Amino acid sequence: MKKFFRYLLKMFAGIIVFIVSLVILAFVVFNWPVGSKNENMRFGISYSPVFARSLGLDWQKAYLDILDGLEIKRIRLASYWSEVEKKKGQYDFSETDWLLEEARKRNIDVIFSYGIKVPRWPECFIPDFYQNSKAEREATLLRYEKVLIERYKDYENIIMWQVENEPFLPFFGQCPLQAIDGDLVDREVAQTKTLDASRPVMVTDSGELSIWYRAAKRADIFGTTLYRTIYKPQIGYFNYPLGPNFFRAKALFIRVFARQKNIVISELQAEPWGPKWLDEMSIEEQYKSMSPEKLRDITEYAKRTRFSEAYFWGAEWWYWLKTEKENSEMWEAAKEILSR
The missing domain is CATH 1.20.5 (Single alpha-helices involved in coiled-coils or other helix-helix interfaces)
Known part of the structure; x- marks a missing residue:
């Protein structure tokens, strides 16, 4: 024994x-040093009127100032279902119409996102009257998306559709239990391709918390997030101990097992992730997780993944610092990167 x-x-x-x-x-x-990098990586931004309003900004003025002041060439926009359908069965696309039209005037390439989950907190944007019935929610979601695609598919500057935002990351955001599953995403992607076969469909996933397979196998283009410094109440600020090869290894994985070779960084950290809401933190506290120096560092890191393009997450914050806090450091650092 x-x-x-x-x-x-x-x-x-x-x-x-x-x-x-x-x-x-x-x-x-x-963490093995990566010698080569993509010096031709294309950079854009994400913009959310929902987030701009939460910072107390005039979302239209902020949008135009960002587009013109930073000479934006690529942008990721979203349609917020709960904002569009405030009355059951009635759609108001006026806000999205305006955003897309201003981008079109400037010949800005647009990634257009829609679904239950789209960029910005609380992640899920479901009209209140569809919260409780899964069957009704999914049927009305597909109807709303059909109307949306047919409305905007003639915008020549929309370069791709994004179906949902990190749909396979269930534990992040304020969402109903099992609000999104693979079957729903499959139906959304299929409907999008039926209505508009001319554009690729992107599906996204977490860069650090997922193996990417479920999203990548459904997409024409796969989008990943990329964060370097986050905050967890239990441990405080945390820097991911992962070099660019971490993303290259996952890219190889989905190339082999999901036959996916088209990858972009759909969400590149460019704003703070701290213990409080942005306007409740001092600039010193905000700079612990994002600063001009950190922005330049994460830009170089992104280039070493050797992916084709990346979209900064934080333009509204740069503008807020500049206009509300008289601090143009982030704005100028971003402008230098975006102008290359």
Whole structure:
């Protein structure tokens, strides 16, 4: 019996050593210096009137000032279902019409996102009257998306559709339980392709918290988030100990198993992630997770993934700092990067 227990103990110890060795090996590989980088990476921004309003900004003025002041060439916009359908069965696309028209006037390429989950907190934007019935919610979602695609598919500057935003990241955001599943995403993608076969469809996922497969296999183009510094109440600020090879390894994985080789960084961190809401933190606190220096660093990091393009997440904050706090440091740092 003692020999048996000693055998079990050795086997358990061997397994632990093997796992630890794998972790150490992965850490070394992921953080191995990357010599080459994509110096031709294209940069754009995301913009949300919902987030701009939450910062107390005039969302239209902020949008125009950002487009013109930063000479934006690429942008990711979204349609917020709960904002469009405030009365059951009645759609008001006036806000989205205006956003897209101003981008079209300036020949700005647009990624257009829609679904239950779209960029910005609280992530899920479901009209109140569709919260409780899954069947009704999905049927009305598809009807709303059909109207939306038919309304905007003649905008020549829309370069791709984005179906949902990180649909397979269930634990982030204020969303009904199982609000989105693979079957729903499949139906959304299929409907989009039926209504407009001329444009690619992008599906996105978390860069650090997912293996990408479920999103990548459904998409013509896969979009990943990329964050470097986040905040967790239990541990405080946390820097991901992952080099660009972490993203290259995952890119290889989906290339082999999902036959997906088209990857963009759909959400590149360019605003703080701290213990409080933005306007409740001092500039010093905000700069702990995002600053001009950190913006330049994450830009170089993104280039070393060797993906084709990246969309900064934080333009509304740069503008807020500039106009409300008389601090143009982030604005100028971003302008320098975007103008290259």
